[in-house]
Amino acid sequence: MRSVAKALVVLLLYVSVFTGVSFAEGIYDKQAGEKAKNEKVLTVELPFISRGLDPQLCISTSEGTVINNLYEGLMREVKGKLEPAAAESYEVSKDGMRYTFKLRNTNWSDGKPVTAGDFEYAWKRLLDPQTTAEMAFMLYGVKGAEDYNQSLGTAEQVGIKAVDDRTLEVVLKEPMPQFLSILSLPMLMPVRKDGVEKSEEGWSIDPQKAVSNGPFVLEAYDSAGKALLKKNAEYWKAGDVKLDKIHVLFVPDEDAALTAYYSGEVDILNSIPVSEISRLQAEEPNFYNFPQVGTAYYVFNTSKAPLDNKLVRKALSLAVNRKVLIDQYIQGGQIPATGFTPPGLVDMEGREFHKTAGNYGIDPNDARIEEAKKLLAEAGYAEGKDFPEVELLYNTSEANKLIAETIQEMWQKNLGIKVKLISQEWVVFMDQRSQGNFHIARAGWMGDYADPVAMLELWTSSSALNDGKWKSPEFDKLIEDSKLAVGQKRFDLLYKAQDIMMEEMIVMPLYYYTDPMMVRDYVKGWERTSGGYLYFGDGADILK
Structure with a gap:
C-alpha cells in the first residue's frame, strides 16, 4: 500500500544519541516510571511518520504499524492467515457481490460501543473527495465508491450501509477475490465521528480525541518523534495482550537508530544503514530480512x-x-x-x-x-x-x-x-x-x-x-x-x-x-503481516 521512503529529519533524535540523552526521555519518563513498576514495556523504532496516525490517511508502513496496534478492522491477519476481528462473522452472497458482517460486542477505549455506523463513517470518509486520501481506490470495487470519490456521485449511493448497530452490509460492483484481505488494512479501520470532528487537524495524535478499538490506545505523542501506546483495557481480547506499553520512536537517521539499538534503548530496529546490512546479516543472530x-x-x-x-x-x-x-x-x-x-x-x-x-x-x-x-x-x-x-x-x-x-x-x-x-x-x-x-x-x-x-x-x-x-x-x-x-x-x-x-x-x-530488521531475542510472539505491518496484540511478550 504504502510509499516506501525515508522521511522527516528530526534532528533532536539524531543529536540525542551523541549527547548522552536517552531516546526514551521526555514523554515516557514522565509517565509515572513504568519500568520501575515492572511493567512490560517494548521500544520499537520506525523510520518515519508522514501524516500522523489517521487510518484513512495512512500511506506508509511506519504509521501503518502504529495504526495496526491502535485499531482493529473487520478482519485481521494473524500468523499469516485472515481471521474475523471486529467482525464476529460474515456471509457472502452466491454471486460474491454482497457481504454482510456481524460485529462483535466490543467497545472503544472510552467504553462506548463499536458500531457498524463507525465502519460506515470511516469507509465513506476514506472515499470522501474532501478527505483527499490517496488510498481511496482500495474501495473502488464497492458499488458507487469510485463515483463518489471522483465527485460524480453521492455518499448515499455508495454500497456501504449500517443496517443496525451490529450489522454492516457491503455491496460490490463486481466480485473481488481480495476483498476480505483489504479489510485488514489500516485505512479500512474504523474511526469515530465525534472524535474526528472535534478537530479535523491533529485529532489522530491527540490522546484526548483519538479513541481506539484495538489492543492499545494512544497515551502520549510528541512532535519530536515519539509516541506512547498503552494496553487498551476495553479491547475484546485484552487477556491476550501481554505488553503494558509500547514506546514508538520515529528515527529517520539509520546510523542513529542502530546506535540506539546497540545502546539498549531499542528492542525492535527497523531502520538499518545500507552499509551495515551485509555485516549484520552475517554476524547478528537476531537479524531478519523478509x-x-x-x-x-x-x-x-x-x-x-x-x-x-x-x-x-x-x-x-x-x-x-x-x-x-x-x-x-x-x-x-x-x-x-x-x-x-x-x-x-x-x-x-x-x-x-x-x-x-x-x-x-x-x-x-x-x-x-x-x-x-x-x-x-x-x-x-x-x-x-x-x-x-x-x-x-x-x-x-x-x-x-x-x-x-x-x-x-x-x-x-x-x-x-x-x-x-x-x-x-x-x-x-x-x-x-x-x-x-x-x-x-x-x-x-x-x-x-x-x-x-x-x-x-x-x-x-x-x-x-x-x-x-x-x-x-x-x-x-x-x-x-x-x-x-x-x-x-x-x-x-x-x-x-x-x-x-x-x-x-x-x-x-x-x-x-x-525488509531488514533486528529484534532482540527476549521479544517473543511478535508478528509481521504480509504488508509489512508489525503487530503486538496477540501474545507478544518480553521475556527477560
Missing part, C-alpha cells in the same frame, strides 16, 4: 519531454546495471527488478507471476548498453547529443543519494547524457511528485496483499498515486475486467495489463524489496 510484496523504481513523468517518448524511457531503463547497483552499493539482499510485480505472487496454475510475465528486455545481471544506445538514437539523441538536461528527484537520505548518483553515472557513461539530481525532504518531495513537478522521481510501492492487482492498479488513470500521469484506456479496461473475471482468466488479464505498462516502460524497476 521478502516483501514491493518494488523500488524510478517513475517517468510521461507528460514531459523527453520522457514522453517511450524509446527514451526504454533506453534509460536498459542502460542501468541493477546487479552492480545492489551488490556494490545497496547491499541489502534485494533482487534485481525486471518488471513491476515482485516475486512471490502465483497465478491459479501455480506459476509465479513474476517469472511467467518475463523480463521485458531487462537483463537482471547487466546493462544492455548497445540496445539502449540504439533506442536513444532512434529517439533522436544519438550518443546523447542534444539530449536536454532532465532532473532526477529523490527524497533526502544517504541511501537514496547513493543510488541516484550511481544511476546518474551509469547514464552519463553508457548513454552520454547528463541528469541533474535534486534532493528534497519527504513532505516537499511527496507534494512535488504527486503534482507532477518532476522529470524522473524515486518511488517505491508495497502491495498490501499478495495479489498482482495490488501492484498494477496503481497505474490506472483514476489512481491518485499515478504520479507519472500515464493514461491507457486499454490498461484501465484490463484491470476493470480482471475484477469481474475468475480463475486463471483473471490472471491472464493481469499479465496483459503488465505487458502494456512495461512495453511503455512508464517506470524503471530497480529492485524488489526486502
